[in-house]
Amino acid sequence: MSDEQRQRQRLEISRHAVRLFADQGVSATSGEQIARAAGVSERTLWRHFATKESCVEPLLAKMVDAFQAVLRAWPAELDLAEHLRAAYTPLLDSSSGAELKALLAVVRMTHDEQALRAAYLMLQERSELTFAEVLAERTSLPADSFELRVRAAAINAALKVATDHLVHADTADASVEHRNLVADAISLVT
Amino acid sequence: MSDEQRQRQRLEISRHAVRLFADQGVSATSGEQIARAAGVSERTLWRHFATKESCVEPLLAKMVDAFQAVLRAWPAELDLAEHLRAAYTPLLDSSSGAELKALLAVVRMTHDEQALRAAYLMLQERSELTFAEVLAERTSLPADSFELRVRAAAINAALKVATDHLVHADTADASVEHRNLVADAISLVT
């Protein structure tokens, strides 16, 4: 229960941080500002996040979770790309349109602010690990095998490129576009 | 010419930084120490590197360069994995055994020190871009195409996983082992 509270608070802080980052830029936003906006002392802010850039993590993690859920629903006998095209509508489902816009805004910001990009890549690598776990359940591969890790990394990389690509030319319906890009990318590496 | 001098100095600083990092750990090493060890003022250190972690970049870039050279030598009609198995001995050629050990030590350190891992991932992403350029020359794919970027990302991810895997169980002849791991990994995603 206590842990759940903590996650909620982290997400709350994350929202404020992302809004400030989007409004003023990352480097122009101080930890003090984030703390004040979130109604918390600076000291506890740093207890929740190691760096100010990592404040975006809880929000981004929602995207990762959504994708992970799709992976979990993947029947082992089907082609992954096809499954994605059929079942991948998680962002529209699990979050409001505003939230999706915020997510894309963060990813877009990572292209200008180096430190934020680094935080983004760190999160991606964590997601790679969870993808590997899911893959281990859905396939016959051993959980700690080299092949599994490579495949998880490839899927992760495909997801990253697709997301970056979408962010640069964002269309009317980003969610549908993202689904297709991800499916295309993954069909190339599997 | 001036730029070449600059690169040399960066590499020189990088060596000292890596040695200090390996000896005392990253967080226990201060920018002042790095500067003093490299015989340069702290101010100019920060002119050369944006963060102390990024001091490892010039050294790591040598590994990337080596791999890139192998990619460049890839005949378009051959299977990439086979080509790698035949032609991939760059680390032994281009650098001394001590330098290879230093490289692996850095990669190993990235697993304990978060900030260093972030710097490592940033470098990897830069290498992804250069891989894409080389691929554009060696294949018939358009230089800025989505498919090309996905393939470059997959190769990059495979290289990363293979390197990480090697670092955890380093054998007597790391170079040969690395060649095989990279070739295996890439054959899975191409």
Next chain:
DNA sequence: AACATTATTGGCAGTAGCTGCCAATAAAAC
């Protein structure tokens, strides 16, 4: 309901990574 215990928070002081600014020195151009 009152009290003891434990976890979470805040304030304060301090360290260190980094930046801007100007003077000093070195390199290059002429």
Next chain:
DNA sequence: GTTTTATTGGCAGCTACTGCCAATAATGTT
């Protein structure tokens, strides 16, 4: 040999972050 230009160093300063202790809130016990 002098003017110009690029590189370096020193200093001051900001802020991201940490350790430490007190305060408050949450939780459990009787």
